[in-house]
Amino acid sequence: EKEGIIFDLDGVIVDTAKYHYLAWKKLANELGFEFTQEQNELFKGVSRKCCLEILLDIGNIDASQSQFDQWMIEKNEDYLSYIEKMDASEILPDVPRVLRYFNERNVPMALGSASKNAKPILEKVGLLSYFDSIVDGNNVTKAKPDPEVFLIASKNLGVVANKCVVFEDAVAGIQAANLADMTSIGIGDPKTLREANYNFTDFTEISNEFLDSLIQ
Numbered sequence: 001e002k003e004g005i006i007f008d009l010d011g012v013i014v015d016t017a018k019y020h021y022l023a024w025k026k027l028a029n030e031l032g033f034e035f036t037q038e039q040n041e042l043f044k045g046v047s048r049k050c051c052l053e054i055l056l057d058i059g060n061i062d063a064s065q066s067q068f069d070q071w072m073i074e075k076n077e078d079y080l081s082y083i084e085k086m087d088a089s090e091i092l093p094d095v096p097r098v099l100r101y102f103n104e105r106n107v108p109m110a111l112g113s114a115s116k117n118a119k120p121i122l123e124k125v126g127l128l129s130y131f132d133s134i135v136d137g138n139n140v141t142k143a144k145p146d147p148e149v150f151l152i153a154s155k156n157l158g159v160v161a162n163k164c165v166v167f168e169d170a171v172a173g174i175q176a177a178n179l180a181d182m183t184s185i186g187i188g189d190p191k192t193l194r195e196a197n198y199n200f201t202d203f204t205e206i207s208n209e210f211l212d213s214l215i216q
């Protein structure tokens with residue numbers, strides 16, 4: 001049976017967390033409170049709506065539904081102004097080598113991200129054509145650690161779940177991959193991502209031999 005590879009976006013392919021941070025910080029400051037880089041860690045892999053809920057909690061702010069929606073739009077517009085300026089120089093180290101490696105071997109690849117902006121970001125950095133399926137915040141109803149996003153990707157690729165390999169930088173993403181019965185590979189701090197089947201700090205640590213072992 002054939003294998004399939006699923007990549008998270010933010011923290012795996014590009015570091016968009018820094019732009020999310022700037023946009024959330026701007027909103028927090030406008031609302032009169034501070035938002036630290038440390039607090040931004042809690043936002044990784046979390047949907048836009050949940051992020052705003054956490055942010056308003058931090059600032060102790062009650063919002064009406066219409067205010068809440070307005071702030072969601074404001075944050076996203078600010079975020080998109082950063083995305084607009086992205087190019088291939090923002091791809092994380094050795095990601096293109098890994099994508100090419102699987103592409104040359106005809107291993108199907110999908111994106112499994114919580115972001116509703118996944119497609120424009122991949123387009124901006126020139127990697128969209130590598131993916132056979134994009135599953136993102138527009139296609140899922142349940143957030144990671146729910147395995148929904150990865151199960152849809154597996155279905156779209158036509159690859160059974162236990163033959164899928166997931167690259168993730170967030171704890172909730174590793175848990176989602178494990179719940180989906182997929183091979184989970186943590187990209188980032190191995191202590192934080194200790195639930196992963198394999199751990200690497202970044203893609204430069206991953207040899208072609210290891211990639212090969214994933215598709216045997």
Ligand code: B16
Binds near residue numbers: 008011046116170
């Ligand atoms: P958007 P991932 C996630 O991306 C980010 O890590 C998270 O911080 C963000 O809130 C979420 O996407 C939604 O993004 O506002 O663009 O829909 O790691 O799942 O690729």
Ligand code: MG
Binds near residue numbers: 011012045169
């Ligand atoms: Mg991520």
